[in-house]
Amino acid sequence: xxxxxxxxxxxxxxxxxxxxxxxxxxxxxxxxxxxxxxxxxxxxxxxxxxxxxxxxxxxxxxxxxxxxxxxxxxxxxxxxxxxxxxxxxxxxxxxxxxxxxxxxxxxxxxxxxxxxxxxxxxxxxxxxxxxxxxxxxxxxxxxxxxxxxxxxxxxxxxxxxxxxxxxxxxxxxxxxxxxxxxxxxxxxxxxxxxxxxxxxxxxxxxxxxxxxxxxxxxxxxxxxxxxxxxxxxxxxxxxxxxxxxxxxxxxxxxxxxxxxxxxxxxxxxxxxxxxxxxxxxxxxxxxxxxxxxxxxxxxxxxxxxxxxxxxxxxxxxxxxxxxxxxxxxxxxxxxxxxxxxxxxxxxx
Amino acid sequence: xxxxxxxxxxxxxxxxxxxxxxxxxxxxxxxxxxxxxxxxxxxxxxxxxxxxxxxxxxxxxxxxxxxxxxxxxxxxxxxxxxxxxxxxxxxxxxxxxxxxxxxxxxxxxxxxxxxxxxxxxxxxxxxxxxxxxxxxxxxxxxxxxxxxxxxxxxxxxxxxxxxxxxxxxxxxxxxxxxxxxxxxxxxxxxxxxxxxxxxxxxxxxxxxxxxxxxxxxxxxxxxxxxxxxxxxxxxxxxxxxxxxxxxxxxxxxxxxxxxxxxxxxxxxxxxxxxxxxxxxxxxxxxxxxxx
Numbered sequence: 001x002x003x004x005x006x007x008x009x010x011x012x013x014x015x016x017x018x019x020x021x022x023x024x025x026x027x028x029x030x031x032x033x034x035x036x037x038x039x040x041x042x043x044x045x046x047x048x049x050x051x052x053x054x055x056x057x058x059x060x061x062x063x064x065x066x067x068x069x070x071x072x073x074x075x076x077x078x079x080x081x082x083x084x085x086x087x088x089x090x091x092x093x094x095x096x097x098x099x100x101x102x103x104x105x106x107x108x109x110x111x112x113x114x115x116x117x118x119x120x121x122x123x124x125x126x127x128x129x130x131x132x133x134x135x136x137x138x139x140x141x142x143x144x145x146x147x148x149x150x151x152x153x154x155x156x157x158x159x160x161x162x163x164x165x166x167x168x169x170x171x172x173x174x175x176x177x178x179x180x181x182x183x184x185x186x187x188x189x190x191x192x193x194x195x196x197x198x199x200x201x202x203x204x205x206x207x208x209x210x211x212x213x214x215x216x217x218x219x220x221x222x223x224x225x226x227x228x229x230x231x232x233x234x235x236x237x238x239x240x241x242x243x244x245x246x247x248x249x250x251x252x253x254x255x256x257x258x259x260x261x262x263x264x265x266x267x268x269x270x271x272x273x274x275x276x277x278x279x280x281x282x283x284x285x286x287x288x289x290x291x292x293x294x295x296x297x298x299x300x301x302x303x304x305x306x307x308x309x310x311x312x313x314x315x316x317x318x319x320x321x322x323x324x325x326x327x328x329x330x331x332x333x334x335x336x337x338x339x340x341x342x343x344x345x346x347x348x
Numbered sequence: 349x350x351x352x353x354x355x356x357x358x359x360x361x362x363x364x365x366x367x368x369x370x371x372x373x374x375x376x377x378x379x380x381x382x383x384x385x386x387x388x389x390x391x392x393x394x395x396x397x398x399x400x401x402x403x404x405x406x407x408x409x410x411x412x413x414x415x416x417x418x419x420x421x422x423x424x425x426x427x428x429x430x431x432x433x434x435x436x437x438x439x440x441x442x443x444x445x446x447x448x449x450x451x452x453x454x455x456x457x458x459x460x461x462x463x464x465x466x467x468x469x470x471x472x473x474x475x476x477x478x479x480x481x482x483x484x485x486x487x488x489x490x491x492x493x494x495x496x497x498x499x500x501x502x503x504x505x506x507x508x509x510x511x512x513x514x515x516x517x518x519x520x521x522x523x524x525x526x527x528x529x530x531x532x533x534x535x536x537x538x539x540x541x542x543x544x545x546x547x548x549x550x551x552x553x554x555x556x557x558x559x560x561x562x563x564x565x566x567x568x569x570x571x572x573x574x575x576x577x578x579x580x581x582x583x584x585x586x587x588x589x590x591x592x593x594x595x596x597x598x599x600x601x602x603x604x605x606x607x608x609x610x611x612x613x614x615x616x617x618x619x620x621x622x623x624x625x626x627x628x629x630x631x632x633x634x635x636x637x638x639x
Contacts, residue, residue, distance in 0.1 A: 126612045153612040157571040159369075159558045162362045163603050164611050166355075166487070186470055187562045194480045194489050215472035215563050 001055060001257035002027065007244045008261035008297055015298045018269045026050060032057065034064035041065045045072045051268070051276045052077070054260040059085060069093050075267075075279040077260040079253060083132065086324040092280045095263070095325040097256040097316050099229050099332075101129045105136035107332050108227060111348070112137075112175055112202060113144035115225075121173035122151040123164060123188060125180035133179055149173055156184055165191045175200040182212050193220045200225065208337065218340040230333035230347050231255035232317050237295035241315040252316060259314035262297040263287055266312055269304045287312045288320040354485040359603040365492045367579075367599020368499045369561070370572070373554035374579040374591040375506065376547035382523035382586040383543040386444040390431060390451040391551045391576065393458035395569030398424035398552020399559040400462055406473050413475065417498055417556055424552020425545040431458070432544045455570070463566040470563040495557045502553055503592065506546070510588070519543060523586070575602075578618035582625045584632025593633050597621060 006025055013022045026048050030037035037056065044050045045068060052075040056062040059082035066085070069076040070093040078085065079098040086096055099107070112120055120141055124130035130153050138148040149171040154164050165188070168176055176192065178185050178201060185207040192201060205228035213221055231252050232238055241250050241258045250258070264279055266286040271278035286300065291309030294300040300310045312319055317330035335342035349357070373395055380388045401423035405416035431454060439450040480487045510516040521529040522539045530536055554576075555569050575598060583594025602617045609617075625632060 153610060155612050155614045158614065159562050159572060160362070160366060161611075162487075162489075163359055163606050166358060166362075167606065167611070183470060183563070183565065183567075186472075190477055190562070193477055194491075195487060196479050211469040215470045217472075217477050220477055 001057075001253050004241070004245060004250065004254045004257035005054060005261040008258055008265070011244060012265050012297050012301065015301065018265065018301065019272065023265065030056060030058075030061050030065075032061060034060050037061040037065050038068065041068050045069070045074050051075060051274050052264045052279055054264065055257065056080060063088070066090055066094055069276070072276070073280075074276040075264065075283075077264070079256050083129070086322075086326045090325065092323075092325070093276060095283060095321055097259055097314075097319065097327055097330075098252075099330050100326055101132055102136050103327070103330070104229070104332075105133040106140045108177065108202070109137040109140035109146075110144060111227065111332070111334060112177065112200075113141055113146040115175070115200060117146055117175040117200060119147055119149045119171065119173045120175045120177060121149055121168045121171055122177040122179055123161075123168060124151065124153050125156050125184055126153050127156075127180075130179065137177065154180075154184070156181075158184070159187070161188050161191050162195075164188075165195050165197075169195060169197060173199055175202060178203040178207065180207055182207050182209055186212050186216060189216060189220050189224065202227070204228065205333075205335065205342075208342075213337065213340050213342075216340075221337045221340060224337040225345065226335045226337065226342060227332050228252070230331045231315055232331045233347050235295065235313060235315060237313055237315040240296050250315065255315035259312075259316050259319050262300070262312060262314065263319060265297045266300045266304065266310070269301050284321060286310050288318075349485060356604070356607070358486050359606060360600055361486055361488060363600030363603035364596060365489075365496055365599075366603070367596035368496050369554060369557045370575055370579050370599055371592045371595035372499050372502055372557060373551040373572070373576045374583070374595045375503065375588055376550035376554070377576055378580045378583070378586055378588055378591040379543055379550075380547040381580070382588070383519065384440070384447075384540055386440070386447040386451070387577065387580075387585070388436070388451045388547070389448065389573065389577075390428075390436070390455040390458065391548065392569035392573035393455040393462070394424045394428050394548040394551040395555030395558070395572065396459060396462055396564070396566055397427050397555070397569075398549075399555035399564040399568050400466060401552065402556035402559065403471055403473060403564060406475075407471070410474075413473070413494075413560070414498075416473075417553060420556035421502075421549040421553045424555070425549030427458075428544045428548020428551070429541050432540070437540075455573075459566050459570060466566065468565060470565050472563045473560055475560065489561075491561055495560060498553075499557060502550065506550070506588070509546075515542065574615070575618050578622050582618075582621050582632060584634045587632065587634045590632055590634035597633070 009023045009025050028040035030040050054077045056065050056078045059080040062078045062080040062085050066088050070090045076094045078096050081098050083100045122134050134151045141148050178188050185203055201224045203226055205226040208226045229252050267279040267282040268274045270282040270286050289311055291311040293313050294310045295313055300312055303310050320328045331347050333347050334345040336345045377391050398420035402416040402420035405411045405419040435454050439447040478490045480489045518534045519539050579595035579598045580591050582597055583590030598618045601621055602614050605617045
């Protein structure tokens, strides 16, 4: 991720920077630890006096660093997934390029409906995201002409889920959404196979990892569909990121880091001022709206210099943000398991 | 069969299957308690060690399931004797609370040794997964029936050992009255080694049975220890038949609660059962006589 940000900054500096001034990337290690992260952020804010901090990853780290940022009017960009993060009173000083649960649940439901599913059942692990995911997926399935016929939340430390599977099968679903983690989804997949369930099984990629696939007989996982947030692999910005980074398939995180650096540079250029508040007030002016679509910071800087309006479309997605800093849309990668291996079904 | 009755029957079947597997390590826990008078929480890591020993036998050495189950018993039993000799024995003079806490520390240490050796990922046995048999509306898994048979056989062997052999009788004597047993010349040290071997062996066997139905990782034992403990306490801590009754009560209770509770409250049932039994009958369902 650091390389991706550095590559964008180097490219911008090589093209002459903004108003003749160069960008400098200062790196501190948050050690994925809230305490270390707060110390590092304090240094960046008080000593280095940066206008923006890019790259907090763990939700606990972002939750600890965010108050320092909004109090000192420093802009923060993050990939942390917890829904609570954008609900903090950050006054606009925070954006997140990772889809939150609400968006994920909606996208999953849209996909399930697009597979022709009429009756979906959702089995969720007991976790903070379970209830909101069930509610949002139910809502979207209904809008798309499908139906959530039922759902349950199960206890995580069980050695069998036969009775839960019975409850689900009673509703006669043609798709079961397995909304849990690897240890429990493994058991559910076994129990569904034993119960001779023939419908669609849908789960997050992190619950059906390569290790899970190795630990289960191939017939048990055959046909399972998995989903994960994806970079926008069809976008020109993605092609540019590939070239810039010299790697064949930058992942979702590398593309998000590419977009942070681009958004911050373009906001500063638009505002003609390098402060956190200037970035906050201008980030939506360069990332959404009716301006000319641009796919890299350098391209955007040229148009801004000519006084034109721009709309940055990123390598991770369209980079359009809600009022609280969440992305409005992004792509997801759907894989189908066959012969114990995932193969790409589509990115949508 | 009317739908509600069919559902209850299915839940009872599921509960008996889960309860029988739970009974195996619960017997281990209660047997160790009967003789050594402390709840040995290190049972959790021994269940994991048994599951991994069985995994090595089955997947790495290519042995069939039954010999692998036997090996799970032997390895967990041997580790149980060794850890007791080296670690827990030194704590026993300090009282049962100290020893119980030491056993928690021990279980965390052993679990991390397994993690160091095998990593955190999930592993499965080399075992085909078969579709369930259907009897009318009732569904039963062949693997579960096999596990049930292994668990039942282990229990029958243990009960025969306690009832008919000299050593088994000596073990019961120590559990009943250690002072009297020592006057009669029964070697208490030998008996404590033996009970550790059998108890931890059963834990290892139970760990492997759980793994056969699911997958294993270093937390396999830890995840089920609370239910095992609940089963032993409900049946009467120290009573071996009580552990079986307690395990079946907890197993069937956890399933039947699904009739009117959401599945995420399932684990709570074991603990409500502990509270109820300890309030109404503090010595557990079958009391605390070892046998």
